[in-house]
Every structure is written in C-alpha cells, then in structure tokens.
Amino acid sequence: MRTEGNEGVIVAPADAVRVRARVEVPINVPGLGRRPSTMVSFHGLHDNREHIAVLLPGWDRRSDPLVRVHSECLTGDVFGSQRCDCGPQLHEALAICSHEGGIILYLRQEGRGIGLYNKFDAYLLQDQGLDTFEANAVLNFGHDMRDYRVAAEMLRALDVPEIRLLSNNPEKGAQLRAHGVGISDIVPTGTFVNENNHAYLTAKRERAGHALEV
Ligand SMILES: [Zn+2]
Numbered sequence: 001m002r003t004e005g006n007e008g009v010i011v012a013p014a015d016a017v018r019v020r021a022r023v024e025v026p027i028n029v030p031g032l033g034r035r036p037s038t039m040v041s042f043h044g045l046h047d048n049r050e051h052i053a054v055l056l057p058g059w060d061r062r063s064d065p066l067v068r069v070h071s072e073c074l075t076g077d078v079f080g081s082q083r084c085d086c087g088p089q090l091h092e093a094l095a096i097c098s099h100e101g102g103i104i105l106y107l108r109q110e111g112r113g114i115g116l117y118n119k120f121d122a123y124l125l126q127d128q129g130l131d132t133f134e135a136n137a138v139l140n141f142g143h144d145m146r147d148y149r150v151a152a153e154m155l156r157a158l159d160v161p162e163i164r165l166l167s168n169n170p171e172k173g174a175q176l177r178a179h180g181v182g183i184s185d186i187v188p189t190g191t192f193v194n195e196n197n198h199a200y201l202t203a204k205r206e207r208a209g210h211a212l213e214v
Helices: 074-078 086-100 116-127 132-138 149-157 170-178 198-208
Strands: 018-024 027-029 033-035 038-043 052-056 066-071 102-107 162-166 182-187
Touching (some): 066 086, 074 116, 086 102, 086 162, 102 149, 116 132, 132 198, 149 170
Parallel strands (some): 066 102, 162 182
Antiparallel strands (some): 038 052, 052 102
C-alpha cells in the first residue's frame, strides 16, 4: 500500500520495503581477484529506482557491519574517469569489505543526484572555470541532491539497525541517522587525488565539509 507524503511525494510505509531477491555473483575485486558476493534487490523502495545491496562474506559477523553507501557514477565506476574519485573509492570499499566483511549499498543517483546528462552539462561549466557547486547552481540544482532515505530502507529490509559507516562525507551520516540508522563508528576512506580531480576534491572539502586531505 502506498500513501501520499507531505510534499506530494509518494512514500511507502517503512514495513513495505523488503528483500526481493538475493543472487550469488562472484566479482573481480581490483588487487584481490575473484571474490564471492551476494547482490540483493528490493521491493517497495520509496523512489522506485533499482538500488542494490552487495553483501561481502562476513558482513553479518557483527551486529554493526561495515557499510559503504556509494552513489552511482557511471563515468568513474565503469570507465575510470579521472574527473572524480568515485572509481577508486568504490574499489577501496570493495577491497575493505571483501577483507573483513561488509555491505555496499549502491544507490542509483548519478551525478550527486542530478543525473548523467546534467552531470555532463555541469562538467562543461566546470571547464569554463566554475567549481562543482557553482556549476550545479547555474543548472538550478542544489549542490548535492542525493537522498539517503533509500539506504535506510535497504538496511531495515536487511535487518541491520546499526552500522559502522565507511565515509568522509558528514552529510551522509547525518541523513542516515535522521532516517533511523544507528551509527556506532565512522571509518574514514582514503583520498584519491590526481591532476584532474584536485579542484573537485578541494571543492568537496571546502564547500561540503568532506574530511579530505587534498
Ligand atoms: Zn564520480
């Protein structure tokens, strides 16, 4: 059953979210080689997008598993774009979670929530000298349109009330807590600087308070 939210947003009741399928998918983790994983789909996520959870063995060894909430970045995750640090961050999370067990919540909110084509438009503006936040403002987007409520819904469906969060982004932890996720610890991620993403990472640190040493 679906209900109408306060701002006209369709929201699903919390208990409507449940696991749809758990699929065994061996993956290739850069630097570690072939590792087992379980990929999970869901019923009833409030935005109806196809977000997935990737469970790395040992994730359920503790009551507060290590969790990386990763927003999709097609250019970085798949093609190794040097304009951001998403690819190395995902690979690092896969390596850490493969090593000690953990969960990667892979959220389909490309370009900090503005979408792939809009991200390209923002890149063109950045090429004219704007930083990532100014470019989003010109395109009439907020500096970060990501919504972590689905992450909370997925954790609830997985029966994980408390996590150790793998992140440098203070907003992520704050949003997850606001959506009812307990966070027992925040584990910092590495910083992956190159000549092409230096300005982007500096903007993330200075304008959004990311804990980065650039
Ligand atoms: Zn990226």
